[in-house]
Amino acid sequence: MASLVFFPAHNDRGQELLDSYVRPACRDHRVRLRVADRGAHRGTALKAQVFADLVLWDCSVEPAGHVYGALDTWSKVRENNLLVSRTPLPRNVLARHQCAPIHGATFSNAVLGEWLDRWLANRFGDPVSDAPTADLARHYWMYDRPADYFLSFRGTHEESAADWAAAYARTHGVTVRMVPAGEYSYPTECVTQQQMWEGVARLRLEMTATRRVIVHWSATGYLDSFWTSSELLLALWMHNHLDRSGRAMLDEALFVADGKAPAPLRDIALPRPTDPELDRLVELLNNADPYTSAPETQIAPRGLGRLTRLFVRRFGWYKPEFTTPSFWHTVRVPCPGCRPADRQPGAISWSRHLALPGDAPATDYFGYFPAEPASLEGGTLTCPGCGHRLRLVNRRGVRTLWVPVLTTEKDQDRPVIQEHKVWEVVPAD
Incomplete structure (x- = not known):
């Protein structure tokens, strides 16, 4: 009989x-089934990882x-x-x-329970009788x-992209x-550089999962966006390169x-990134992908961890800029006012796209400028590039970040979940 350890939200x-x-x-x-108790910690999780066939986590942020004190x-x-x-x-x-809602949505326990039941049925070859409910199907x-x-x-x-995608799906049965x-980000959301490249890393994972990418080009605006330009850059890299197994990425x-x-x-006919630019892209992804980096990288390693740092520096980890x-x-x-306006392929600069502007006060390649998080609370900021007064609103709550406590930290009782308000630039009244 297979075993499962469940880490519930207490x-x-x-409980439901x-x-x-x-x-x-x-x-x-x-x-x-074995249920982890309220005092579970990372040692409890390690034991479950070693001895249980399955480990189930209720990762609701409530x-x-x-469970984030025990999550590993x-x-x-x-x-x-x-x-x-x-x-x-x-x-x-x-x-x-995993089964979790996207930002701005929630799931009921019924949806989570349905997903778990169907997953276990598929895992153990049991019949799955009914079609999924509408909530789970989405x-x-x-x-x-x-x-x-x-x-x-x-x-x-x-809208036009969705219409095209629906027609393509019907025609080709895909x-x-x-x-x-x-x-990953709202169109005018204020985000950190780490968050921007984390979003790109997540998009790469999505592309890798499908292994097939379609660039739906719009002559007006496609290259004005950091996000779609990054998707194009990923596609140009991945469709022509091999992964470690020797298989094409796409x-x-x-x-x-x-x-x-x-x-x-x-x-x-699109500008191709050079080999040094692709090396830079990989470096950025390595330092932003949730699988290969974490907030803890801000803390310099100690003891034997320094040897690891020396080894991974060749891949860009622990470089000061990250x-x-x-x-x-x-x-x-x-x-x-400073974002690109109908940028054309001939104006692409992959090196500027891949640059980290840091604290430089001017607007960057995509029209972003730096600000300290506390300054957003006032609801308005002045762009240093064009002088326009921008209105900011927080109407979508927060995004959360998991920051586990390191054994070398003095404050072992600090919160491991950080909340960051979602600030967006909106048109002035």
């Missing part, structure tokens, strides 16, 4: 998930009883870990198997149910993934524009 909703859904699912699929890195990288959550996960928490996770294609599109052209607005990369039939991306407050904490504010 609150009423966590355990009693009404986890226990019945384990019973129905002949899984021996006022009381969350293994939960993100080992395929026997299952993450479920009623709330959006911290932006640096993900796993091979849930997308790149590893459990990858689409056939990843579509790169400009948010300002979402599924097309369109990342919802706000999953099986297919297509380009579609002006209602024409898709063409291979390699046949499109451990500074300007990378992790200084916010980049998008100025509507």
Whole structure:
């Protein structure tokens, strides 16, 4: 009989998930269940990772009883870990198997229970009788149910991109993934440089999961956005390079524009990044991908950890630019007046795209300028590039970040979940 250790959220909703859904699912699929107690810690988690067949985490970020004091890195990288959550996960928490809402949404315990029941049924070869409910059917996770294609599109052209994707899906009998607005960043959200490149790293994971990418080109605006320009850069890199196993990173990369039939991306006349620029891209991804980096990298290693630092420096880790407050904490504010206006392929500068402007006061390649998080609380900022007064609002709550306590820290009782307000630039009244 397979075994499962469950780390519940110790609150009423966590108890309901355990009693009404986890226990019945384990019973129905002949899984021996053990429940971690309220005092569980990372040592408890390590024991579960070693001895249990499956480890289930209720990763809901709620006022009381969350599991993040016990959560360990293994939960993100080992395929026997299952993450479920009623709330959006911290932006640096993900796993091979998970069911959690995107930012701005929530899931009920019923959705989580349904997902778990179906996952266990598939794992142990038990029949899955009913089609998923509408709520679960809308849930997308790149590893459990990858689409056939990843579509790169400009948010300002979402409607036309969605129409094209629907027609393409019907004609070819495929599924097309369109990342919802706000999953990694809202169009005018103020984000740190680390958060921007973390979003790019997550987009790369999405592309890798589908292994097929379509660039839905819009002549007006596609290259004005950091996000779509980054997706194009990823596609140009991945469709022509091999991974460590010697396999192409992408099986297919297509380009579609002006209602024409898709063409291979390699046949499109676009500036290609140079080898040094691609090395820089990999360096940025390594220092932003939640699988390969973490907030703890801001703390210089001690003891034997210094030897590890010397080894990984060749890949860009622990370089000063990736451990500074300007990378992790200084916010980049998008100025509507300074952003590019219909940038054309001939104006692409991949080196400027890949540069970290740090605390330089001027606006950068995409029209962002730096600001300290506390300065956003006033609700207005003046752009140093054009002098326009920008209005800021926080209407979408917070994004969370998991920052585990290191054994070398003095304050072993500090909170491990940080909350960062979602500030957006909006038109002036």
